[in-house]
Amino acid sequence: MQLYNDFFGRFGGRYVAEVLRKPLDELEQSFIAAMSNEGFLSELEYLQKTYIGRPTPLMFAENASNILGGSKIYIKMEGLANTGAHKINNALGQALLAKKMGKSRIIAETGAGQHGVATASVCARLGLDCTVYMGEVDMARQRPNVYLMEMFGAQVVPVSSGSRTLKDAVNEALRDWASSWDTTHYLIGSALGPSPFPDMVREFQSVIGKELVKQIEENVKEDVEALVACVGGGSNSIGFFAPFIEQERPALVGVEAGGRGLGNGEHAARMTGCGVEGIVQGYKSMFLLDSDGQVLPTHSISAGLDYPGIGPQLAHLGETGRVIFTRATDKEALEALRFFARHEGVIFALESAHAGAAAIKLAKEGSPDKAIIVNMSGRGDKDIFITAKIIDGNRWRDFLLSEAGDA
Numbered sequence: 498m499q500l501y502n503d504f505f506g507r508f509g510g511r512y513v514a515e516v517l518r519k520p521l522d523e524l525e526q527s528f529i530a531a532m533s534n535e536g537f538l539s540e541l542e543y544l545q546k547t548y549i550g551r552p553t554p555l556m557f558a559e560n561a562s563n564i565l566g567g568s569k570i571y572i573k574m575e576g577l578a579n580t581g582a583h584k585i586n587n588a589l590g591q592a593l594l595a596k597k598m599g600k601s602r603i604i605a606e607t608g609a610g611q612h613g614v615a616t617a618s619v620c621a622r623l624g625l626d627c628t629v630y631m632g633e634v635d636m637a638r639q640r641p642n643v644y645l646m647e648m649f650g651a652q653v654v655p656v657s658s659g660s661r662t663l664k665d666a667v668n669e670a671l672r673d674w675a676s677s678w679d680t681t682h683y684l685i686g687s688a689l690g691p692s693p694f695p696d697m698v699r700e701f702q703s704v705i706g707k708e709l710v711k712q713i714e715e716n717v718k719e720d721v722e723a724l725v726a727c728v729g730g731g732s733n734s735i736g737f738f739a740p741f742i743e744q745e746r747p748a749l750v751g752v753e754a755g756g757r758g759l760g761n762g763e764h765a766a767r768m769t770g771c772g773v774e775g776i777v778q779g780y781k782s783m784f785l786l787d788s789d790g791q792v793l794p795t796h797s798i799s800a801g802l803d804y805p806g807i808g809p810q811l812a813h814l815g816e817t818g819r820v821i822f823t824r825a826t827d828k829e830a831l832e833a834l835r836f837f838a839r840h841e842g843v844i845f846a847l848e849s850a851h852a853g854a855a856a857i858k859l860a861k862e863g864s865p866d867k868a869i870i871v872n873m874s875g876r877g878d879k880d881i882f883i884t885a886k887i888i889d890g891n892r893w894r895d896f897l898l899s900e901a902g903d904a
């Protein structure tokens with residue numbers, strides 16, 4: 498197995514300041530050694546089972562499939578993992594690796610907060626110090642996750658530079674790492690950044706796809722025509738797709754945030770029309786940039802999909818046609834969330850609901866002897882402060898006001 502790539506086609510690389518070369522070299526060597534070390538792999542597997550709760554189930558969405566009348570829909574229930582999303586797979590793998598490397602402190606960046614919560618929780622479990630950088634805007638809109646991170650003992654550092662969102666938090670984390678790497682590991686939250694991060698994150702997330710291979714053999718009678726996953730930076734999708742990339746089928750479908758439309762600042766559609774090649778935060782990929790090469794603002798109803806770049810392997814797979822990219826709007830994601838909640842009793846995270854929306858469209862075009870498998874990368878508990886306002890309107894507002902009044 499090829500574990501280490503500098504480049505995926507023309508994307509990837511390690512475009513960093515000289516000061517970060519040594520920690521990246523050290524990380525690459527430790528990672529390659531760990532992936533063939535029986536002790537490391539069995540400890541990881543033990544924690545995946547007993548702490549994350551793996552394997553996550555593959556559920557046949559029977560009611561949804563009957564209503565849609567086309568291809569059968571199956572849902573990989575990644576949201577049932579501890580802390581509520583796939584982010585924990587990568588956080589656990591990297592934190593365990595850092596501990597083996599003798600590091601005592603972890604730093605991370607977070608946008609939606611889900612990666613920060615996953616990182617803070619594994620640090621508590623493994624006894625590591627944890628600092629999470631988070632843009633002030635994201636802290637305000639994801640306050641419940643800030644509360645959880647602090648409950649796990651992490652220090653959440655507000656970032657007030659730039660647009661005060663994820664990309665600014667990444668800059669702060671990189672700055673910290675440049676002066677602290679002898680004791681500290683920078684735990685990147687998606688399949689991006691300078692190498693070896695894209696390979697490492699894919700490998701730790703590929704547990705999702707490896708389970709799926711077995712579950713298809715055991716439980717899926719139909720011919721699997723497509724795997725569908727949402728794409729922010731790309732960690733849940735690349736992990737879900739990983740064992741299938743070298744095959745010709747099934748189709749691999751990545752779903753981006755179509756937001757409110759394709760105007761500047763209204764979406765995060767990097768692979769479906771608006772991205773350009775660039776080098777940002779240590780790697781070459783497709784980004785949303787203005788004509789001066791500056792990163793453009795983004796929007797999505799889901800805080801986890803509004804990143805202006807995409808992991809380099811996915812950019813390459815998009816360019817070669819192995820991954821087909823599409824997008825879902827805020828409105829379509831909300832409709833999918835309601836559809837699966839109403840008919841299957843599961844609440845998709847807003848990010849994953851984008852994949853749900855694309856799966857609904859694909860299923861309608863297919864036939865009942867085919868199957869579409871959608872990755873529910875997370876569950877929607879974290880989003881209730883956004884969704885309830887839209888779905889439940891004033892009653893929710895009144896509830897929040899009365900709770901605040903009691904405090």
Ligand SMILES: Cc1ncc(COP(=O)(O)O)c(C=O)c1O
Pocket residue numbers: 582583584609610611612686687688727728729730731732733734800801802846848849874875876
């Ligand atoms: C539930 C969920 N799904 C998807 C994503 C998007 O990230 P990625 O593309 O790395 O899977 C996030 C990011 O926060 C998330 O919380």
